[in-house]
Amino acid sequence: MESWRCFCWCKGVSQSVSFEPRPFSLPSPLPAWPEGGGFAKGIICIGELEVMQITSLQSVWSCSLMKDTSKGATFYKPTEIPAGFFSLGHYGQPNRRPLHGFILAAREAGGHETGAPPLRPPVDFCLIWSSKSVDQDWAEGGLEGCGFFWIPRPPPGYKAMGLLVTNSPDKPSPDDVRCVRADLTDPAEAHEPIFNFGSLGASTLRPQARGMWARGLSSGTFVCGASDPDIACLKNTSPSFLTAMPSLDQVNALVKHYGPSVFFHPKELYLPSSVPWFFKNGALLWQRGHAAGVPIDAKGAALPAGGSNDGEYWIDLGIQAEEVKRGNLKSAELYVHAKPAMGGSFTDLAMWVFCPFNGPATVKIGPVNFPLKRIGEHVGDWEHFTLRVSNFSGELWSVYFSQHSGGEWVDAGELEFVDGNKAAVYSSKNGHASYARAGEFLQGSEKLGIGIRNDTARSELVVDSSAKYEIVAAEYLGSEVEEPCWLQYMREWGPTIEYGSRSELEKIIRFLPMNVRYSVESIFSKLPVELYGEEGPTGPKEKNMWEGDERSLTQ
Numbered sequence: 287m288e289s290w291r292c293f294c295w296c297k298g299v300s301q302s303v304s305f306e307p308r309p310f311s312l313p314s315p316l317p318a319w320p321e322g323g324g325f326a327k328g329i330i331c332i333g334e335l336e337v338m339q340i341t342s343l344q345s346v347w348s349c350s351l352m353k354d355t356s357k358g359a360t361f362y363k364p365t366e367i368p369a370g371f372f373s374l375g376h377y378g379q380p381n382r383r384p385l386h387g388f389i390l391a392a393r394e395a396g397g398h399e400t401g402a403p404p405l406r407p408p409v410d411f412c413l414i415w416s417s418k419s420v421d422q423d424w425a426e427g428g429l430e431g432c433g434f435f436w437i438p439r440p441p442p443g444y445k446a447m448g449l450l451v452t453n454s455p456d457k458p459s460p461d462d463v464r465c466v467r468a469d470l471t472d473p474a475e476a477h478e479p480i481f482n483f484g485s486l487g488a489s490t491l492r493p494q495a496r497g498m499w500a501r502g503l504s505s506g507t508f509v510c511g512a513s514d515p516d517i518a519c520l521k522n523t524s525p526s527f528l529t530a531m532p533s534l535d536q537v538n539a540l541v542k543h544y545g546p547s548v549f550f551h552p553k554e555l556y557l558p559s560s561v562p563w564f565f566k567n568g569a570l571l572w573q574r575g576h577a578a579g580v581p582i583d584a585k586g587a588a589l590p591a592g593g594s595n596d597g598e599y600w601i602d603l604g605i606q607a608e609e610v611k612r613g614n615l616k617s618a619e620l621y622v623h624a625k626p627a628m629g630g631s632f633t634d635l636a637m638w639v640f641c642p643f644n645g646p647a648t649v650k651i652g653p654v655n656f657p658l659k660r661i662g663e664h665v666g667d668w669e670h671f672t673l674r675v676s677n678f679s680g681e682l683w684s685v686y687f688s689q690h691s692g693g694e695w696v697d698a699g700e701l702e703f704v705d706g707n708k709a710a711v712y713s714s715k716n717g718h719a720s721y722a723r724a725g726e727f728l729q730g731s732e733k734l735g736i737g738i739r740n741d742t743a744r745s746e747l748v749v750d751s752s753a754k755y756e757i758v759a760a761e762y763l764g765s766e767v768e769e770p771c772w773l774q775y776m777r778e779w780g781p782t783i784e785y786g787s788r789s790e791l792e793k794i795i796r797f798l799p800m801n802v803r804y805s806v807e808s809i810f811s812k813l814p815v816e817l818y819g820e821e822g823p824t825g826p827k828e829k830n831m832w833e834g835d836e837r838s839l840t841q
Contacts, residue, residue: 306345306360310384310699312682314706317543319680320535326680330530330631332503333523334404334470336395337631339388339506339678340364343377346451347433349417349481350381357382359481359488361433361451361508363462364389372405372464374520375438375448375507378480378488384699389506390447390520392464404467407460408438408446414510415486416455435486435510437517440465445518447471448491448507471518472502472629476509487511493519493628496835498761501527503629522629528762530630530677537624537757540635544673544682545620545752547704548639549724551715552745556643556667557613558718561586561621561772564642567614568604572781579604586772593776600778600822601666603642611643620751623826624760624767627835632683633675634836637751638758638826641667645716648739649794650728651806655739656794662717662738666779666823671711671720672836685709686836689719689740690729693836696722708752712742730809737809778822 319326329338343362350358361378362385371391379387394404415435431453438446444465450458476489488510493502503520532540550557559567562584570579571589579602582589590599603610621638647662648655672686674695684697701709701722712721721727721742730737760767791810795803826832 306348307379307381307383307385310386312698312707313703316680316707317539320533320539322533322535324530325532325536325677327530328678330677331395331524332520332527332629332631334395335392335466335520337390337392337503337520338368338371339676340367340373340391341388342366343385343387343389346376347417347431347453348381349433357481360385362387363451364391367391373462374466374505375446375463376450377506378451378490378508380480383697386697386699387506390503392466392520402443402467404470405464406441406444406467408463408465409441409460410439411436411450411457412439413455413457414449435488438463438465440516443468445471446516447505447520448517449510466518466520468518470521470523472521474502474509474517474519476511480508491517491519496628498625498627498833500835501629503631520629522631528626528630531626531762532624532633532675532677532680534757534760534763534766536680537622537633537635537760540633540673540675540680541622541637541755541757542752544635544675544707544709545637545750545755546671546673546685546709546711548620548711548713548720548749548751549742549744550615550713550747550749551741551743552747554713554715554745554747556611556641556645556716556718557615557747558618558639558641558749559614560617560619561640561770563614563617564610564640565772568606568610569601569642570604572600572602574598585770586775589772589775590777591771591774595777595824595828598777600781602781603665613642615747615749618749619754619756620749621826622755622757622759623832624757624763625833626762627674631677633677635673635675636670636826636831637673637755638668638670639713639718639749641669641718643667644718644823647717649791650735650737650739651794651798651802652735658790660783661790664780664783664823667718668779668823668826668829669713669718669720670826672831682707682709685711685722687711687720687722688836689721689727690717693720695836710744712744714740714742731805734805734809736806773825773827775825776828777824779825780822782822 342365344365346361348360358381363376364373370393377387377389417433434452436450440446473494474491475494477492478490480488501522565582566584572579623636625634627634644664644667646658648657670688674684676683682698684695686695704710724743727740728737
């Protein structure tokens with residue numbers, strides 16, 4: 287165990303100040319979910335362990351930077367842990383958002399295949415940081431007492447799941463936490479920063495391998511600095527590891543209870559439609575080497591299925607192109623893909639929006655806007671957002687907002703709710719990226735005020751996804767969900783477009799002062815490829831996140 291590092295403390299701290307964020311709860315009580323299976327039963331069996339989500343958290347230590355409580359963090363220990371269960375670590379989060387977190391508690395579920403128990407207490411604790419090492423003048427009253435950060439030292443063959451925090455220099459008790467046998471764990475990585483304070487940098491933990499069939503679970507714990515190889519995530523080793531996933535009836539209940547209202551900009555020209563409406567109103571299937579496109583039936587039954595995006599086929603608009611581009615809000619519906627996340631401890635409901643056309647972009651450089659003529663345009667625009675629901679309780683935990691080349695997870699405590707537990711989703715003008723708030727968002731550099739504008743606003747152009755949806759895929763349910771024919775179409779939903787964008791952007795750049803040209807060119811070079819010309823957009827199943835995890839803009 288020579289790799290363990292211990293640190294000392296040397297300086298005093300200022301008087302105690304309270305910074306605790308207010309607790310968050312959903313606006314409305316959860317309904318009684320349809321009965322059946324292991325969904326929302328409170329406990330999930332993951333093989334030799336049973337785990338439960340502890341959301342009753344007690345503050346241990348808080349801190350802030352330069353007297354600004356929003357830039358600090360608070361660390362918590364779980365409370366009200368049922369007899370027989372043991373905590374796997376402590377929880378931490380930034381002070382800028384309401385308290386909404388969990389720690390997994392675990393207990394033994396049955397026999398031990400290796401003869402060694404799945405859980406054991408640590409043999410010791412090592413202090414890795416203390417707030418007493420922070421310069422008192424720099425902290426300026428931003429510390430609540432003293433915080434001490436400890437890493438459990440596991441027995442040989444076991445892994446720690448996260449750190450513990452105390453408000454005294456006394457080591458935690460070995461009874462406060464359990465380590466997990468190494469073969470029941472998955473590698474972990476540092477994820478979202480909690481805060482940076484002096485020599486301490488703390489981040490949440492998540493499994494390195496994520497996606498629909500990955501087995502790693504988030505324990506709700508945190509790590510300091512770079513991910514430590516001795517800290518891991520739990521692994522669902524159960525042969526039937528999806529027993530807590532919702533049934534089809536339960537998926538329908540989740541969508542009806544949580545389905546967001548999708549608001550389109552009041553000046554949006556290119557609205558969504560249903561896929562059948564798009565097909566029936568003039569979309570044509572083209573094949574390489576053929577002189578004309580052919581009509582597509584409403585279900586897309588004649589579309590070539592399977593294979594790969596080989597450039598052999600694409601969809602384009604017919605003689606009613608201008609009308610079809612405007613979409614048909616009345617027919618629009620959300621297409622739902624239900625899939626496992628975090629080793630079957632969460633359900634992701636990816637909700638897809640189809641727009642027949644994606645409009646041109648607008649460049650913003652400081653206070654000046656430059657509407658572009660064609661850059662960003664394409665036929666067949668697929669966008670999505672994803673609801674992440676806890677399989678322990680059925681509670682909405684977070685929402686992923688897809689934004690062109692990336693996106694962001696927003697915790698439920700930071701969502702805007704419009705009707706009970708139904709959140710608002712704002713679709714950006716022309717480009718249809720999704721955001722949690724109305725406003726102006728720049729794709730580029732917010733700091734410099736340079737990039738592509740994404741404007742969102744509430745309007746009467748809205749789709750209620752809790753009422754207008756279709757479940758199109760749920761692989762874990764087998765044949766219970768019949769996927770529509772059009773979902774098997776793996777080719778392009780629009781033709782390849784070359785914008786001639788370089789010359790249009792260069793015209794803009796030539797109008798700029800020399801001292802800002804380099805910054806603008808540098809930012810433009812990092813924007814998504816669709817701004818410069820692209821192959822036609824592909825359908826949902828061709829996206830990496832169909833089976834993988836959502837991609838954050840910060841990844």
